[in-house]
Amino acid sequence: MTQELAGKVTVITGAAAGIGKAAAELFASEGARLMLSDVNGEGVEAVAAALRAQGHEAQAMATDVTSEAQVGALVAATVGAYGRLDCAFNNAGIGHTPLSLLDVDAAMFERYLAVNLSGALWCMQHEIRVMLAQGGGTIVNTASLAGLAATPKMIPYTASKFGLIGITKSAASEFAGQGIRVNAVCPTSTDTEGMREFIATQGVAPDRMFGPMGRMGTAREIAEAALWLLSDRASFITGQTLVASGGSSGQTG
Numbered sequence: 569m570t571q572e573l574a575g576k577v578t579v580i581t582g583a584a585a586g587i588g589k590a591a592a593e594l595f596a597s598e599g600a601r602l603m604l605s606d607v608n609g610e611g612v613e614a615v616a617a618a619l620r621a622q623g624h625e626a627q628a629m630a631t632d633v634t635s636e637a638q639v640g641a642l643v644a645a646t647v648g649a650y651g652r653l654d655c656a657f658n659n660a661g662i663g664h665t666p667l668s669l670l671d672v673d674a675a676m677f678e679r680y681l682a683v684n685l686s687g688a689l690w691c692m693q694h695e696i697r698v699m700l701a702q703g704g705g706t707i708v709n710t711a712s713l714a715g716l717a718a719t720p721k722m723i724p725y726t727a728s729k730f731g732l733i734g735i736t737k738s739a740a741s742e743f744a745g746q747g748i749r750v751n752a753v754c755p756t757s758t759d760t761e762g763m764r765e766f767i768a769t770q771g772v773a774p775d776r777m778f779g780p781m782g783r784m785g786t787a788r789e790i791a792e793a794a795l796w797l798l799s800d801r802a803s804f805i806t807g808q809t810l811v812a813s814g815g816s817s818g819q820t821g
């Protein structure tokens with residue numbers, strides 16, 4: 569059977585847990601040569617070690633995407649290890665905590681923008697420099713349905729994800745003529761470590777997070793959408809948002 573990412577050097581951010589970890593496992597099974605990163609250095613090394621034990625190529629590096637210097641070092645380490653960079657899944661992010669617009673403060677707002685928006689910007693900047701030099705590449709950013717639809721009490725998160733979709737489209741249009749595709753995957757409620765923590769700390773019943781399918785998405789289902797966008801099967805698709813929501817059209821994150 570064809571492997572969708574056979575031999576493709578692929579960076580994933582936020583790969584210690586949730587969607588990023590599921591993507592690491594899926595992309596490895598599809599033949600990718602992986603550089604996994606996360607602010608949780610021990611956690612991401614454990615994911616890489618488990619993949620190596622199964623015979624896959626996976627290295628890990630502690631990286632906080634809010635630091636442009638650390639992101640630059642991650643991309644440089646990837647090129648140092650594998651000689652190139654074909655695909656990037658810029659997925660690191662922090663989820664939302666319900667809060668009225670009236671209660672948003674500057675530090676909180678800036679934190680969401682730093683992780684969810686600037687983080688992906690620094691990733692794209694360093695990744696695209698390498699991709700331009702080698703003649704192409706593909707990028708998927710993890711946004712959210714909350715980056716497309718109105719959701720109450722999610723101002724900082726909503727701002728970060730609307731912004732992320734905007735810079736995804738802008739980057740796609742700037743580099744479409746140079747063999748670089750940039751898209752976004754937009755999940756709704758997905759059963760991840762981050763979602764379980766949200767459910768526990770907010771004391772919400774898990775079924776309140778369910779959409780029309782009567783369940784949350786799995787991390788693997790979101791990773792599958794990202795895989796398709798990264799693969800050559802999506803070769804004419806750029807600047808797009810792929811909503812993976814089980815039929816939801818808004819009101820959830």
Ligand SMILES: NC(=O)c1ccc[n+]([C@@H]2O[C@H](COP(=O)([O-])OP(=O)(O)OC[C@H]3O[C@@H](n4cnc5c(N)ncnc54)[C@H](O)[C@@H]3O)[C@@H](O)[C@H]2O)c1
Pocket residue numbers: 581582583584585586587588605606607608631632633634659660661662663683687710711712713754755756757758759760761762763821
């Ligand atoms: N789970 C959902 O319901 C859902 C819905 C829509 C969008 N998303 C988005 O999907 C992405 C992944 O979410 P998840 O649910 O898998 O979360 P998660 O909390 O399970 O995993 C996120 C990972 O990102 C890492 N991370 C956080 N801040 C970081 C930073 N500054 N630098 C590097 N790594 C960092 C964490 O350590 C963690 O390992 C996020 O961008 C999130 O906004 C998730």
